[in-house]
Amino acid sequence: MRALRVAVLGCGSVGSQVVRLLDEQAGDLTARVGAPVELVGVAVRRLDAARDVEVPEGLLTTDAAGLVARDDVDLVIEVIGGIEPARSLILSALENGASVVTANKALLAEDGPTLFEAAEKAGRDLYYEAAVAGAIPILRPLRESLAGDRVTRVLGIVNGTTNFILDKMDTSGAGFAEALEEAQDLGYAEADPTADVEGFDAAAKAAILASLAFHSRVTANDVYREGISEVTAADVQSARDMGSVVKLLAICELMPQAGADDAVAVRVHPAMIPRSHPLASVREAYNAVFVESEAAGQLMFYGPGAGGSPTASAVLGDLVTVARNRLAGTRGAGESAYADRAVLPMGETRTRYHVAIDVDDRAGVLAAVATAFAENGVSISTVRQEGRGLDAELVVVSHEATDAQLSATVQHLREMDIVREVTSVMRVEGDHE
Amino acid sequence: MRALRVAVLGCGSVGSQVVRLLDEQAGDLTARVGAPVELVGVAVRRLDAARDVEVPEGLLTTDAAGLVARDDVDLVIEVIGGIEPARSLILSALENGASVVTANKALLAEDGPTLFEAAEKAGRDLYYEAAVAGAIPILRPLRESLAGDRVTRVLGIVNGTTNFILDKMDTSGAGFAEALEEAQDLGYAEADPTADVEGFDAAAKAAILASLAFHSRVTANDVYREGISEVTAADVQSARDMGSVVKLLAICELMPQAGADDAVAVRVHPAMIPRSHPLASVREAYNAVFVESEAAGQLMFYGPGAGGSPTASAVLGDLVTVARNRLAGTRGAGESAYADRAVLPMGETRTRYHVAIDVDDRAGVLAAVATAFAENGVSISTVRQEGRGLDAELVVVSHEATDAQLSATVQHLREMDIVREVTSVMRVEGDHE
Incomplete structure (x- = not known):
C-alpha cells in the first residue's frame, strides 16, 4: 500500500502541532485514510529556530518552493499565513498535482477565487476548515x-x-x-x-x-x-x-x-x-x-477559536478527507458561487441602533429627540429616560432602518442644542424587549 | 444532463417536509449537486391520509417494496422509522444500486452493521445525519x-x-x-x-x-x-x-x-x-x-433536535452529498470500526454520585456515613450538612469510583440505622466545586 506523502509549510504554533499529531496519531490516520500518511518535509524560515516539536532528522528545509515542486508530494499543508509567499506556494503545489489544506484566512479572504480556480483546474482539493473559528467545525x-x-x-x-x-x-x-x-x-x-x-x-x-x-x-x-x-x-x-x-x-x-x-x-x-x-x-x-x-x-x-493544537485538529480533519479523496481518485465539492449575489454597501444594510444621549432636562426634550429620529425616517422601538436635571440621559433603541438613515440620525442629534453629548452609539442584534 | 431520481419512503412529519424542500429548493439543489434532483415516488401507508404537503399527482404509492425495486431510482430517502419494514426496504434499495439516506436511529442502533455491510457490498452510500439530534450537524x-x-x-x-x-x-x-x-x-x-x-x-x-x-x-x-x-x-x-x-x-x-x-x-x-x-x-x-x-x-x-422541518434539513444535506458522490462515481467514507474497542459494563464504568440522606442528628453520624463510603472504596469530594434535629440532611458528592462501588455504597447507607432515608441519588458530571 503506497503511503500518501505530506509536506508541511510552516512550523510555528500550528505547524508544530500538525507535525506532532501526524506522528502521534499515525496508526489512527492510516486506518481512517486507508493508507499511511508520511511526512516528507517541513519548510521553515530558519533551521535553528526553537520549536515545540522535534522534527525528524533531514525533513526540515528552508526551501519551501523546492518542497512544493517535488513530484513525490501528494498533500501540502500550508500554515505559514499571510499573502506571500503562501499564495505562490499553494498555487505551485496545486499545479504540481498536490492537494492542499490551509488555515490561511487572510489569503482566502483576499484572493480566494484565484486559489479555487487553480484547484478546479488542477482537479485537486483545497480545504480550509482551520481558517475560521479554529477547531470548530463550521x-x-x-x-x-x-x-x-x-x-x-x-x-x-x-x-x-x-x-x-x-x-x-x-x-x-x-x-x-x-x-x-x-x-x-x-x-x-x-x-x-x-x-x-x-x-x-x-x-x-x-x-x-x-x-x-x-x-x-x-x-x-x-x-x-x-x-x-x-x-x-x-x-x-x-x-x-x-x-x-x-x-x-x-x-x-x-x-x-x-x-x-x-x-x-x-x-x-x-x-x-x-x-x-x-x-x-x-x-x-x-x-x-x-x-x-x-x-x-x-x-x-x-x-x-485559536491555539496551535485546536487549529491543528481542524487541519488534520481536512487532511483525512483530502487524503481519502486522493486514494479514491476523486475530489470534494469545489467552491460554488452560482448564486452570484450582490453585496450591499453598509449604508443600505438594515440595522438597529442603541443611542444614549446626555440632554438638557427641560420640557420638550423627548419630543425634539423623537422628531430627529422621525425626520430621518427611523422609528423608535424603546426610550428610557434616566436621571434628572444635569444628569438627564435618554437611551433610545431604534427599529430597523438603513444604516445610512441611522447614522444620519446620530449626526442630527449631535447638532441639536438640547443634546449635550451623544455618549454611546452601538448597533443592536437579536430580539431585545 | 441526466436527473438523479429520488424515492421517498414515508410522508409523515419529516417526509412531507422533505417533499416540500425538494420542490421549493429545486433550483439550488440542482446547482449544488450538479444535476437536477427529481422526485419519482413517495411510499405511504394510505393514499388518502391527510398530509402537510401536496404530493404531485401519480407519485404516491402504497407499494414501498415496488418503489425501491424500480431500476430507475438513484437515491432512496427512508423516513418511515422503526425496524421493519424499514430495514428490508433499505437493504433492497442498496442491493438495487440506490444510495440511501435515512433518519432511522432505532434501526441504526439495533442493526447498523447489517446496513453498513450492505452499503459496502453494494458500493453505495448510506448517510444518516438526521438520526441524531435532528438538524444539528454532529x-x-x-x-x-x-x-x-x-x-x-x-x-x-x-x-x-x-x-x-x-x-x-x-x-x-x-x-x-x-x-x-x-x-x-x-x-x-x-x-x-x-x-x-x-x-x-x-x-x-x-x-x-x-x-x-x-x-x-x-x-x-x-x-x-x-x-x-x-x-x-x-x-x-x-x-x-x-x-x-x-x-x-x-x-x-x-x-x-x-x-x-x-x-x-x-x-x-x-x-x-x-x-x-x-x-x-x-x-x-x-x-x-x-x-x-x-x-x-x-x-x-x-x-x-427534532421536528419535521429541521430533520428534513439534515436529510437534504445528506442527499446533496450522496447525490454528488453518485455523479462523481464515488462514495463517501464507509463506517469504520477498526478500533474495535470493548464496551465496559456499567458496574465497571467510573462515575460520581450525589447522595442526599435524611439522618438522625446525633454525634458520630457524619463519621458513620464517611465510613460507609470508605468501606466501599469510595472517597468523598464534598459533604454539606443542612438543618438540625429531625430535619438534618447530609448531602455527599463522591469522587470518581466504579458505578458498582457507588451503587453498593448507597445500598449500604440504606441499611444503616442512623439513616432515615436516602432522599436523592444521582450521578454527577462536569466539574463541580
Missing part, C-alpha cells in the same frame, strides 16, 4: 450539512482576542485599554493588536463564511468593518442596563431587495446582544458561530 | 472534521422531550408527572411517552454517537439506560442547591484500562451538571452535543 457544516437548506444569517464570534477583552470589560467594568493590557499579559493579544482589535481578522473570516453560506464571492474588501478600540466602559454599562452584552460580531445576512434577488450584507462591528442570546454566554477567548436557516432553524457551533 | 463533524483528532468524550442532550420536562421541573419546581402533562399538552411528548422518558430514544442515539466517535461497533444493547421518570422535585432542588441542574445525558467515553486498550463506556441517565457547563444552558426542547477531544479541546453543537 465550514464543513455550511458547505455540506446545510447544502439542502437555505441559510439566511450567520452571526459569529470569530475572534478570541476581542471576545476576551469585551468579556473582561463586561465582568470587571474595566475600560478598553486596561482589558487589552490584561489580554496582552495573558498572551491572548499580540504586542501589536491591530489585526484583532480593529476587526481585520474577523472581517477575513466573515468574507469566508458569507461566501460559503450564500454561494457567492465575497472578499475582505466587501466587508464593512469596525473594531472594538472605541468601545467604552460606558457602552458596556449601557448594554448591561438593558440586559445585553457587547460582542464583536461577524454578521452575514441575506437582505431582501425589492424586485431583485436577495443581496448579501457582510459586516464586522461591536453590537449589543441580549444576555438570553446563545452567543451572549460565549466567554473569554472562546468562539461560536450562530447560523439561521429556513428549515433547520437556529444552530450554534461553539469551541476554541 | 455525525459529519465526528466522522470527518474530527477524523484527525482523538475524541475522548461525547456528552449529549439528544432528546428534546425529556429536556423540556426537566427544564420545566427546574424553572417551575413542578414534579415529573405535572411537567410531563404540560409537555404532552404542548405536543412535546407523545401520549405514550415511554420511548422518550425512559431513555430508549437517547440510548439509540448514544450507540450511534459512540460508534462514530470511537470507531467501534456499539449497539443499543451495549448502552446502560435509565430514564427520568424517577427524577423528583427534590432531586431537582438538591441539584439547584449545589449550583447544578438535572439533564438527561447520553454519555460516551473512552475509559483507560490497565494493560489494555481504552474501552468504551456508553450510558444514558439523568445527571447533575454545574450551571456553568455549556450544556446547562440548553433550554426547552433544544438539543446539544458536547465533544471533548485531545487536540481540539471542548466543542459544542446546538440546535433543534
Whole structure:
C-alpha cells in the first residue's frame, strides 16, 4: 500500500502541532485514510529556530518552493499565513498535482477565487476548515450539512482576542485599554493588536463564511468593518442596563431587495446582544458561530477559536478527507458561487441602533429627540429616560432602518442644542424587549 | 444532463417536509449537486391520509417494496422509522444500486452493521445525519472534521422531550408527572411517552454517537439506560442547591484500562451538571452535543433536535452529498470500526454520585456515613450538612469510583440505622466545586 506523502509549510504554533499529531496519531490516520500518511518535509524560515516539536532528522528545509515542486508530494499543508509567499506556494503545489489544506484566512479572504480556480483546474482539493473559528467545525457544516437548506444569517464570534477583552470589560467594568493590557499579559493579544482589535481578522473570516453560506464571492474588501478600540466602559454599562452584552460580531445576512434577488450584507462591528442570546454566554477567548436557516432553524457551533493544537485538529480533519479523496481518485465539492449575489454597501444594510444621549432636562426634550429620529425616517422601538436635571440621559433603541438613515440620525442629534453629548452609539442584534 | 431520481419512503412529519424542500429548493439543489434532483415516488401507508404537503399527482404509492425495486431510482430517502419494514426496504434499495439516506436511529442502533455491510457490498452510500439530534450537524463533524483528532468524550442532550420536562421541573419546581402533562399538552411528548422518558430514544442515539466517535461497533444493547421518570422535585432542588441542574445525558467515553486498550463506556441517565457547563444552558426542547477531544479541546453543537422541518434539513444535506458522490462515481467514507474497542459494563464504568440522606442528628453520624463510603472504596469530594434535629440532611458528592462501588455504597447507607432515608441519588458530571 503506497503511503500518501505530506509536506508541511510552516512550523510555528500550528505547524508544530500538525507535525506532532501526524506522528502521534499515525496508526489512527492510516486506518481512517486507508493508507499511511508520511511526512516528507517541513519548510521553515530558519533551521535553528526553537520549536515545540522535534522534527525528524533531514525533513526540515528552508526551501519551501523546492518542497512544493517535488513530484513525490501528494498533500501540502500550508500554515505559514499571510499573502506571500503562501499564495505562490499553494498555487505551485496545486499545479504540481498536490492537494492542499490551509488555515490561511487572510489569503482566502483576499484572493480566494484565484486559489479555487487553480484547484478546479488542477482537479485537486483545497480545504480550509482551520481558517475560521479554529477547531470548530463550521465550514464543513455550511458547505455540506446545510447544502439542502437555505441559510439566511450567520452571526459569529470569530475572534478570541476581542471576545476576551469585551468579556473582561463586561465582568470587571474595566475600560478598553486596561482589558487589552490584561489580554496582552495573558498572551491572548499580540504586542501589536491591530489585526484583532480593529476587526481585520474577523472581517477575513466573515468574507469566508458569507461566501460559503450564500454561494457567492465575497472578499475582505466587501466587508464593512469596525473594531472594538472605541468601545467604552460606558457602552458596556449601557448594554448591561438593558440586559445585553457587547460582542464583536461577524454578521452575514441575506437582505431582501425589492424586485431583485436577495443581496448579501457582510459586516464586522461591536453590537449589543441580549444576555438570553446563545452567543451572549460565549466567554473569554472562546468562539461560536450562530447560523439561521429556513428549515433547520437556529444552530450554534461553539469551541476554541485559536491555539496551535485546536487549529491543528481542524487541519488534520481536512487532511483525512483530502487524503481519502486522493486514494479514491476523486475530489470534494469545489467552491460554488452560482448564486452570484450582490453585496450591499453598509449604508443600505438594515440595522438597529442603541443611542444614549446626555440632554438638557427641560420640557420638550423627548419630543425634539423623537422628531430627529422621525425626520430621518427611523422609528423608535424603546426610550428610557434616566436621571434628572444635569444628569438627564435618554437611551433610545431604534427599529430597523438603513444604516445610512441611522447614522444620519446620530449626526442630527449631535447638532441639536438640547443634546449635550451623544455618549454611546452601538448597533443592536437579536430580539431585545 | 441526466436527473438523479429520488424515492421517498414515508410522508409523515419529516417526509412531507422533505417533499416540500425538494420542490421549493429545486433550483439550488440542482446547482449544488450538479444535476437536477427529481422526485419519482413517495411510499405511504394510505393514499388518502391527510398530509402537510401536496404530493404531485401519480407519485404516491402504497407499494414501498415496488418503489425501491424500480431500476430507475438513484437515491432512496427512508423516513418511515422503526425496524421493519424499514430495514428490508433499505437493504433492497442498496442491493438495487440506490444510495440511501435515512433518519432511522432505532434501526441504526439495533442493526447498523447489517446496513453498513450492505452499503459496502453494494458500493453505495448510506448517510444518516438526521438520526441524531435532528438538524444539528454532529455525525459529519465526528466522522470527518474530527477524523484527525482523538475524541475522548461525547456528552449529549439528544432528546428534546425529556429536556423540556426537566427544564420545566427546574424553572417551575413542578414534579415529573405535572411537567410531563404540560409537555404532552404542548405536543412535546407523545401520549405514550415511554420511548422518550425512559431513555430508549437517547440510548439509540448514544450507540450511534459512540460508534462514530470511537470507531467501534456499539449497539443499543451495549448502552446502560435509565430514564427520568424517577427524577423528583427534590432531586431537582438538591441539584439547584449545589449550583447544578438535572439533564438527561447520553454519555460516551473512552475509559483507560490497565494493560489494555481504552474501552468504551456508553450510558444514558439523568445527571447533575454545574450551571456553568455549556450544556446547562440548553433550554426547552433544544438539543446539544458536547465533544471533548485531545487536540481540539471542548466543542459544542446546538440546535433543534427534532421536528419535521429541521430533520428534513439534515436529510437534504445528506442527499446533496450522496447525490454528488453518485455523479462523481464515488462514495463517501464507509463506517469504520477498526478500533474495535470493548464496551465496559456499567458496574465497571467510573462515575460520581450525589447522595442526599435524611439522618438522625446525633454525634458520630457524619463519621458513620464517611465510613460507609470508605468501606466501599469510595472517597468523598464534598459533604454539606443542612438543618438540625429531625430535619438534618447530609448531602455527599463522591469522587470518581466504579458505578458498582457507588451503587453498593448507597445500598449500604440504606441499611444503616442512623439513616432515615436516602432522599436523592444521582450521578454527577462536569466539574463541580
